[in-house]
Amino acid sequence: MIVRALGVLAAAALLLVPVAGIPYTTTLLLPAFGYAIALLGLNLLFGSTGLLSFGHALFVALGGYTAAALTSRAGVRSLEVLLLAAAVTAALVAVPVGLLCVRYVKIYFGMLTLAFGMLFYSFLYKFYTLTGGDEGMRVLRPVLLGQPLQHLDKVAFLTGPFYYYALGVLVLAAIAMRRLVRSPFGLALRAIRENAAKAESLGVSVRRYRLAAFVVAAVFGAVGGVLLVVPTGLADPLLAYWTHSGNLVFMLLLGGFDHFLGPVLGAVVFILLQDAVMSLTPYWRFVFGAILAIVVIFFPRGLMGLLDARRAPAA
Amino acid sequence: MTALLEADDVRKFYGDTCALDGVSLRVDAGEFVSIIGPNGAGKTTLVNVLTGLTPPSSGRVRFKGVDVAGAGPVRLARLGMARSFQLVTIFPALSVADTLAVAELARRGRSARPFSAVSRDREVRAAVEDVAALFGLGDKLERSARTLPQGDKKLLDVASAFALRPEVILMDEPTSGVSTADKTVIMETLVRAARRMGIRAIVQVEHDMDIVFAYSHRIVALHQGRVLADATPDAIRADADVVATVLGIAKTQGRTEPGRV
16 A cells, blocks of 8 residues: 555656756656666566566667667657557567577576677677667657657657656556556466476466566567667667666666566666766766665565565565 | 276386386276385376376377377366376465466466456456365465465465366375374365365375375385286285385385475
């Protein structure tokens, strides 16, 4: 109940940020929305299914590059079309990659996803003519719900219509994920996480469900990726780099992976914290490393675990 | 009449080791069959082969006339066969209700539904409550499996297999790892549940000879991967050969390893 109340409060606060009129904070939050969506997916894989991917950035980058290619090469500007295209592309890539990865679990799964992420990074980096190499690819301003909004300058566009659009997509993604984790499918995934052999003996095809979770996670990752590159106007290879995947895992642990809203909290806190620490010291990575260690050792259920102390872990 | 479950000259090699050396057996509807034998006789391997988990090196396994050798647990669950494991096999973080719901949903082909809430499925909920009540877990539905006492964990393990409403259930030592007092409770509970739920045959691997003789219609004694005897409890007791090689050993084991899990 506390969590639900805080959730509503947080959503209301997020709605009011642009109105409060601090464009800096508003633009700062934009990547948090994209990350939050990607993390909702990553958490279906880790929190629910028990598979930790170190290559989730692959799908975030895939979403980003889909948006870049469509806006700057194909003249597609509708953000709805971009999101849909990214989701479809991610699913198409996730099926073969997932088929290979879900044959393994634990560290082997993690290493394999890492390898695929780095493969994609190299592809983006080396195929200059196709991807723009290290310079990346421009992402042109998309059209929201058929409204061109050309009269707005960049900041006004991002802190106004786009902010609410991204928040809206995040809310929809969170609702969809909440339904997913409470569904028979979500229960089957948790059963697999808890004991795959037992789940199999109760009639759950473990590999098929793991693959389905992988594909759903990829789709959320790509949708988040599209929303991530619109504010920066650029898709570059670092989106797929392994440190980016590492950041995603960090956010997940920070927010807490056993509550479906943990990823959202993790993304927002990570972004705000990063901004605060970076303005204080150039050694922000050092500080973040210490924070990660403290979280893992003392708060294994993340920030959400602190808010929701009564709840049994991993329920 | 076709047997419900039938193994025909099954052999299983692990490298050079021969775990099963030409085992044949049949289980008919209405039977309670116990598989006994000393450690390493091949009992668990036989259960794994019968439940499709391990493909046999040669020979046939038929369930309701269908060849199911190496078919895998998911397909067998769908065909109507379930199993429980030797060690307590549960979903530690899931509640009793959720554990049983996994099986109830799978049985109805609803596991893959992505958007309907488990908690709103009244039919599944009612079925879960029925099964839980049969196994004396009715007042523990919302407890997570890891917090249950050992005897209840064992019951939950078996109950979830029963929730598939199989025609045949194979249990690898359903009473291992629980106290002697709990053993009888567990056996009584699951025999009663099997009758109520319309389970047609039970096959169990068991070390406790008191339980084996009290409940079995037929006993299959394995020794070094072969069937040493396949007969009624009375005939087994009268068989000096079996008493010496299997019961002798098994009884000693029961006494020298009381903490065996």
